[in-house]
Amino acid sequence: MSSRKEHVSYGIGYDDSITRWWTTAVHRRPFESPQATFDAPVNMGEAYVQIVYPVRKAFLDQYDPDTRRMPKGPFDHIYFPFENNRVDFTTFIHTPPTISGSMPSPGLMSRKAEAIRSMSIHAEASHCG
Amino acid sequence: MNGTRTLTFSPFTRNIASKTTIQLPLNRGMNELVVHADELAERDVFFYFEFRYKGSIPLQGVLLVDKGARRISEIETFLRSCFFPRDCLSEGNIELHYDPSTLSGTLDLTIDSRTQGFPPLQDPVSHVVARPDTDFVSLGPVGNDVGVFKLLVGAMAGGQLVNRELIIGLRPTDATDIVPMPTVGQRKAQTLWFIRDHGEEVVNRAMAICEVDKKFTPEAERFVLASLHMIEEMGDCADFHLVPMFLLITRYDTFLPRPLHDRIQCAIAKFRYWIDEPGNDVMWYFSENHAFLFHIAQYLAGHLFPETIFSASGRTGAEQYRIGKERVERWFDTFFTYGYAEWNSATYIPIDLIGFFVLFEVAPDQTIRDMSKRALDQTFRIMTYNSFKGIMSSSFGRAYEDTLKLRDQVEPCFMEWVAYGMGFVNSHIRAVSLFCISSYEPPRYDRDILCDDGQWMETELDQGQNQVKTYAFRTKDYFTASVRRFKPYQHGHQQHLMNVALGPDGVQLFVNHPGERAFSGGNRPSYWAGNGTMPFIEQYQALTMMLFRTDPEELVHYIHAYTTLYLYDEFVIHDRWLFIKVKDAYCGLWFSNGFAITESGANTGKEVMSQGLEHGVVVRCGNRYAFDSFGIFIRSLAGRAIRYVPDDGLTFDDPQYGIFHVVETSAAIDGYPIPYGPAKTMTIHKGVLEHV
Known part of the structure; x- marks a missing residue:
């Protein structure tokens, strides 16, 4: 990333989101799981209900986040947020694949970087997925 | 962060966001943060993350690019200004409007209608040029396509396609009339x-x-x-x-x-x-x-x-x-x-x-x-x-x-x-x-639903096992409906809780709390559909009173109304009232925090916004039969006492119905509770409008 020379910069104040990112493509890979039955009630209302399918249990059983290696790219797409505060790849997929995407951030600089040797970012990270 | 794994966060609660607070150590100067996200996609997959800064020292976010940084910023600003003046077209050209002051020269635009979940246009224009000496570009005539289309409007800069989605409906007269x-x-x-x-x-x-x-x-x-x-x-x-x-x-x-x-x-x-049959589908x-x-x-x-x-x-x-x-x-x-x-x-x-x-x-x-x-x-x-x-x-x-x-x-x-x-x-x-x-x-x-001049009809029906109290009131000139007292102040999903239709073409209007910031995003609730935090609503005939008490954790800290100004014969802003006239139908909207018409971006001319977490909103319909004229309607409403105090609710002295007061989850007229009984089968009442 460091070979890139020009900056698109924007301010990040308290409670603002970091929204401009280089990203990989979102990769899809079909996920096969054992055939299984299950039981859950039909939703008799209009609100969202959470029902964990056997396919999800199978996915979680085999998923170990600690063994996931951070990808090296290529990071060749820029995510432009416009009004969105999220880095959002929400979509609709009829059959169950795993999906993954990676985003190395913009650089983060303190506006007073010359005066500060180091600092911490205190941030809230929200994730849906 | 800077090559070191700093956080593993994997709650995997399908389609419900999870949140954690983290400390990221920042070195002096440039720092690089990499995020990797995985999910099992099941149907509608809400797949996003957000990093929200909780520090007090202002930061500068920097997107490093090979070239064209200034052009990228210009195109982002330009695309942010783009809008279709009308949500649905039946004839003429499809015009994409923009703010020409965002352009330093001509800009080649790509138009792509092949977007997920929407049909493609049959004969689309794929390239147009936006110029700084005008404020719109034609995407060609309304053709034979019928439906709702999501267009990706984009431009190249620094080797990157910068694009954004805009929705438009097409119902060509030639095909559908x-x-x-x-x-x-x-x-x-x-x-x-x-x-x-x-x-x-x-x-x-x-x-x-x-x-x-x-x-x-x-x-x-x-x-x-x-x-x-x-x-x-x-x-x-x-x-x-x-x-x-x-x-x-x-x-x-x-x-x-x-x-x-x-x-x-x-x-x-x-x-x-x-x-109960084995399978591994979703x-x-x-x-x-x-x-x-x-x-x-x-x-x-x-x-x-x-x-x-x-x-x-x-x-x-x-x-x-x-x-x-x-x-x-x-x-x-x-x-x-x-x-x-x-x-x-x-x-x-x-x-x-x-x-x-x-x-x-x-x-x-x-x-x-x-x-x-x-x-x-x-x-x-x-x-x-x-x-x-x-x-x-x-x-x-x-x-x-x-x-x-x-x-x-x-x-x-x-x-x-x-x-x-x-x-x-x-x-x-x-x-x-x-x-x-x-x-x-x-x-x-x-x-059954015909109303002549001066007649009104109201219906109420409790629906579903939750006995949701759906209510509607109609005259010849307007229709106003809501769900009374439905899950007030709870986080919403896709519930659309109130709606108004005006005039002979049924011009639509509604008020809600946006559930996300993306104008045409795919989440539930979305910006236009559903509510982030649902309001308390009480309706009595042509009068609807709403109380909003939005959860501060919600993404959007304003409420808004869908107001297609281009379809109104007339609209008048009077203090915190917005008065609307569509032929013989009238509507008055009062926002306790005032409001502003959206004048830039995708919602230009179609939205009013009222800032804040707590609101009282009055929606009052009327027509020429009851009020004689739009001017009298305005004077009748604007001259009445109206008051909103978050702890004491919303009070409105209606010119026909009396003093209407809603607070927390209760409602009364002239001090008497408004009836709220069961309606397991549809109750229907009809009557004659009073002249005000």
């Missing part, structure tokens, strides 16, 4: 000819082709194969395709090539009909509409192929028939007892109608056919009683952005057109096509 003939039978014939050439490319349309052309054309085969593919791979919503397939292989079987018939039969034998079974269609499919498949061994369950067709029949009967029993759980839903009622029509036509049991007839009658009554000028204009249990903003493009509109000659011809044809090849004709509910 069909004069309805006098009888239902004639309108069904007109509709089948329309569907032959327009609408969703699914098995339902193939049957319309068989009816019109009396043969199985290559196009019909393509549409059947598209549906069959969904069934074979057991993709989510395959049940929407499977149930009509039973009508195809019975009534239209002589048209089908034998190999295609056999392939359909094979797919039916392999399908998974419920979750089809959604658990909503009212899906459950119904799965049960119908099991019932009909078992009946048609009683000797076949169904591979997912290992049962014979005869067993599937027996189990499916019990499930269908149980579904109907619940439906007749409680009504729709997804009340008035213009999106999902047509899915239920697919099932009703197919059962009405091919169910082997007279009892089931009778139940489907009763359900059809009940559903047409709900659609018609909640429609104004043929447009379903009520609250909805579940809604999407296009369901609300492009109301003439939803399927109940088309149903009303076929049934009664009101409403609009559009591209949603799944249930309409089945209606047209069915012998079913609905009762003349359109006569």
Whole structure:
């Protein structure tokens, strides 16, 4: 990333989101799981209900986040947020694949970087997925 | 962070965001942060992350690029300013408007209509040039396309395509302005000819082709194969395709090539009909509409192929028939007892109608056919009683952005057109096509809702096991509806809780709290559909009072109204009131925190916003009969006492109804509680408007 020379910069104040990112493509890979039955009630209302399918249990059983290696790219797409505060790849997929995407951030600089040797970012990270 | 794994966060709560607070160590100067996200995608997949800065020292975010940084920023600003002045076009050119001050020179734009979940344009303009000496660019004339389209408008900079999505509805006059003939039978014939050439490319349309052309054309085969593919791979919503397939292989079987018939039969034998059969798909079974269609499919498949061994369950067709029949009967029993759980839903009622029509036509049991007839009658009554000028204009249990903003493009509109000659011809044809090849004709509910000058009619019906209190009030000139006292101050999903329709064209208006910031995002609640935090709503005839107490954790800290200013004959801003006139219909909107008309970006001219977390909102409708003139309507409302204090609620001295007060979860007029009793069957009252 460091070979890139020009900056698109924007301010990040308290409670603002970091929204401009280089990203990989979102990769899809079909996920096969054992055939299984299950039981859950039909939703008799209009609100969202959470029902964990056997396919999800199978996915979680085999998923170990600690063994996931951070990808090296290529990071060749820029995510432009416009009004969105999220880095959002929400979509609709009829059959169950795993999906993954990676985003190395913009650089983060303190506006007073010359005066500060180091600092911490205190941030809230929200994730849906 | 800077090459070191800093956080692993993997709650995997499907479609519900999880949050954690982290400390990221920052070195002096440039720092690099890398995020990796995984998910198992099941149908609608909300796949996003957000980093929200909680520090006090201002930071500078820096996107490093090879070249063109300034151009990228310029294009972002330009695209942010783009909008369609009208949400739906019937004629003329499709004009994309923008702020020319954002351009330093000409800009080549790419237009791409191939977006997920929306149909592509048949003959799209793919490249146009935006110029700084004008404020719009034409994307070509409104062609023959009918429907809702999502366009990606983009431009290249620094080797990157910068683009954003904008939604537009097209209902070209040439294709859809069909004069309805006098009888239902004639309108069904007109509709089948329309569907032959327009609408969703699914098995339902193939049957319309068989009816019109009396043969199985290559196009019909393509549409059947598209549906069959969904069934074979057991993709989510395959049940929407499977149930009509039973009508195809019975009534239209002589048209089908034998190999295609056999392939359909094979797919039916392999399908998974419920979750007690082993499978590894992610089809959604658990909503009212899906459950119904799965049960119908099991019932009909078992009946048609009683000797076949169904591979997912290992049962014979005869067993599937027996189990499916019990499930269908149980579904109907619940439906007749409680009504729709997804009340008035213009999106999902047509899915239920697919099932009703197919059962009405091919169910082997007279009892089931009778139940489907009763359900059809009940559903047409709900659609018609909640429609104004043929447009379903009520609250909805579940809604999407296009369901609300492009109301003439939803399927109940088309149903009303076929049934009664009101409403609009559009591209949603799944249930309409089945209606047209069915012998079913609905009762003349359109006569029930007629209001002459000065007459009013109100209806109330508790729907679903949750007994959601749906209410509507209509006159000849306007229609105003809501759900009374529904889950106030809770986080919403897709519930559309209040709505107004004005004038002879049913101009739509509603107030809600946006659920996310992206204007056309795919989350639930979204910016336009549903509420982040649901308000308390009480309605008394033409007066609706709303209290918003938005959770500070919500993403959007304002409320807004969908206000298509370009469709109003006149609008007047008076202090915190917005007064609207559409022919003889009037509406006054009062926002306790004031409001601002959106004058830039995608919602230009279609939105008013009111900032803050806590609000009192008054929505009052009127017409020329009651108020004589728009000026008197304005003076009558603007001159009345009105007060909002968060802890003490909202009080409005209505010129007709008296002093209306709502606070927390209660409501009163002149100090007396407003009646809030059960309405298990539809209560109907009619009367004559008073002159104010």
